[in-house]
Amino acid sequence: MRQVGAAPTRAPQGQGARAQVFRSDPAPSRLKYRLERLMLTPLFRFSLRFGLPFLIGVGGASWYFAIDSNREAFFGAVNSIRDQIESRPEFRVDLMAIDGASDGVAEDVREILSLDFPLSSFDLDLDEMRGIVAGLDAVKSASLRIKQGGVLEVSIVERVPVVLWRGLRGLELLDDSGVLVGPAGTRAAHVDLPVIAGAGAESRVPEALELFAAAAPMAARLRGLERIGNRRWDVVLDGGQRIMLPEEGAVQALERAMAMDGAVDMLSRDIAAVDLRLAQRPTLRLHDAAAQEYWRIKSIETGETR
Secondary structure, three states: OOOOOOEEEOOOOOOOOOOOEEEOOOOOOHHHHHHHHHHOOHHHHHHHHHHHHHHHHHHHHHHHHOOHHHHHHHHHHHHHHHHHHHOOHHHEEOEEEEEOOOHHHHHHHHHHHOOOOOEEHHHOOHHHHHHHHHOOOOEEEEEEEEEOOOEEEEEEEEOOOOEEEEEOOEEEEEOOOOOEEEEOOOHHHHOOOOEEEOOOHHHHHHHHHHHHHHOHHHOOOEEEEEEEOOOEEEEEEHHHOEEEOOOOOHHHHHHHHHHHHHHHOHHHOOEEEEEOOOOOOOEEEEOHHHHHHHHHHHHHHHOOOO
16 A cells, blocks of 8 residues: 655665655645546536535525515516516507408407507417407407507408297297307398297207208298208297107208198198198198088088088
8 A cells, every 4th residue: 555645755865864855746646636536427427516606696686586575676667677678559450350250240359359559469369369259149259460550450251140049038030950040130130031930949050951942842832841840840830830840850841841732732722730740641620610610511522510
C-alpha cells in the first residue's frame, strides 16, 4: 500500500553531505479522490448542473412573491401588457353579420348573444357562442368566425318546416326529422303544410311524409294524419271521413285504398270510414243515415219490415 505524504530521499554517496530534497506525492488526497469519484456519478452531475440552479431560482422567486407589494406589481405589469395587446385595432371586433337566417331568427341570435360592440376578439368564446346559437329551435347548424375588418360572421343553416304538429301547446312546426322548428301561430299562416296530430306523431314524421305522398290523389280533401294510440295512423279527410291504416305496411295499405277509390270512386260515397287494419278483410263503415237507408232497401228486397 502506498503511503500518502512526502518521502525523504538520500543524496547519492560519494558526494558531500547535502540538504535532503522532498518531492510531492502525485496521489490525490482522500477528499479530492472522493470528490472526483462523485463527479463521475451521472445523477450527481445532473443535480449539480440543473437541480441546484432550479432550486435556487424557485427559492428566489418564492421569496420575491412572498412579499405582497412585489406580487401586486408583477401581476399589474402582466395585466397592463395584456390590455395593451388586446386593445390593439387589429384585435377589435366592431360589428356582427348574420348570414343564412330569416329576419326573425337573426333577431333571436342578436338577442341571445347580447354583444356590446366594440369588443376585443380575446373576449369572445366562439365555441360557446356557436353552442348558444345552435340551441335555437329554428337553427340546424351554425358557425362563427372573425373576418378581417373586425366583423363577427355568424353563418346559420335554418331548419325547414315540412309539417304542422298539433300538440298540447297548439300548432308547432317540425322539420323532416321531427325536430321542433318553432310555434306555427295560426293554420292560415301555413296553408301549404300538412297537419299531423296524436300522441307520438312528432316522432314519426318521416313515415307521415310517405303517407302524405301516397295520398296525393286526395290532396284536395286531405285534412291531415292522426296518430292513434302511438301505434298506427288515421288519414282524416274532409267531412270527417277516415281511412284507418294498420300498424305495419301503412303506406302500402293507403296506396291500395287510393287504387280502389280510383277504380270505383269509393271515397265519394256516403262512407264514414274505411277500415284497412285487417289486410285480408277491408271494411267500409257507413254513416248512420246511409246505414238506415241500406237496411230499408235490404228489407224491401227481402220482404221484411224493419
